[in-house]
Amino acid sequence: MTEPTRTRNLDIYGHAPLAWSRARTALSPSPAADLPFFLTTVRPNGRPHTTGIGAVWHSDTLYFVSGPGTLKSRLLAANPWCSVGVRLSGLDLTLEGTASRVTDFPTLDGLATVYRSGGWPATAIEEGFTAPYSAPSAGPAPWYVYELALRTAVAVASEEPHGATEWTFAA
Template sequence: MSEHEPTAVTNLDIYGSEPLPWSRPRDLLPESLTKMETPVFLGTASPDGRPHSAGIGAAWHDGEIYFVSGPGTRKSRNLAANAACTISVRLPGMDLVLEGEAQRVTDPEAIEQLAAHYAAEGWPAEPDGEGGLTAPFSAPSAGPPPWHLYRFTIHTAVGVAGAEPGGATKWTFA
């Protein structure tokens, strides 16, 4: 995502502020997602259309957002039926909602890289040898191990700045 630039920018501000540059949230995401105190929520929809939101521990690796979820959790079952989802995060001075898709990562090399990334950030994750991750602990909302690894692909983002310079902007990505 860090190397992707928006293909369209829409100013949503009603007070005359200029559109926010995409670089503002993009540059905040890597550090913010490594902090446990940063609230991050995944929004999915069940096959019958009921919405579901759950807190997740998201990771930023090589310009992409990743997260884990146990195969039996509601969010994983929802993603298996419909990959469309949202990630909402409170960044310093800005609320950001990302709309896109989450796909399960099964490539052993990618799983190995993300396990190392998580371990370097303080969560002792390891590949389980069967396409997932395991660790001595995780958030209760992740379900029991092993956990599936997901890569989030952004389609649109909306940022609302609560700190100067203010504004509200929608970014669209090809």
Template structure:
């Protein structure tokens, strides 16, 4: 693991299970994303304060989540007004909810690095003009280009759905 380590772990379990190890959530996220078999949900806030949720495909890299959006999509417009968001996913043996702020990525090295990860997973993303293009994407994604966003995690919750059970909150330095 080359990402950030949590600065605090709080056991949230009410049934006397010990706190979960951070490595369990980290490894589950790394093993599952990206994958077309894993559906994750991004929660954003509309300018009028109403919540919005959208399915996204994501990459877990160095304790950050990366996802794409059409610049015209509601989630991209919401993030432009308010970068606070959540990310929720059910993984093998653990449910995860992350909270943080998402910002658009325009750095060419990062774009190429994430495009290579998506390509390995079967999506032929290419970097063009500070975003991704490909011959296809999710049916609801709209036409290319698709911008890349990085969710910098502030807090992550894990609830084990397989032994060893438990529930833990991890906090990270900004």
């Protein structure tokens, strides 16, 4: 289980730090919940690039899919540092870390099952996933699968209990 090594209260109104378990639980709805995830990568000139992604939180890890020819995949190949933002129920969350391709077939096969349970008919293949369709921004199949090695997370609560917290995770 991913547990923070440090918790820092960012709240300026006197609220207690948020518990990481709240964010982790909010990330774990059914894959069919269709949460809005946005990936930010960095261009060589330092400009950010942000785009929507198909992501799932599974076994305390964030996974996402991208076609090998897309700008996001090309940028990750050059610089794996990235952030992923998501609006959860009562919580806005940003996850930061490094993304790496998942190439282990048993892991890919298990993740394809997770995506299928959410309604996307993904099938694991040696390169990643294939399916009859994907988002137009994903490019043509096959699609790579990435795992985010979490380094920091920041949450701002929009429902009680309110607060703002940063968590740091072991590298």
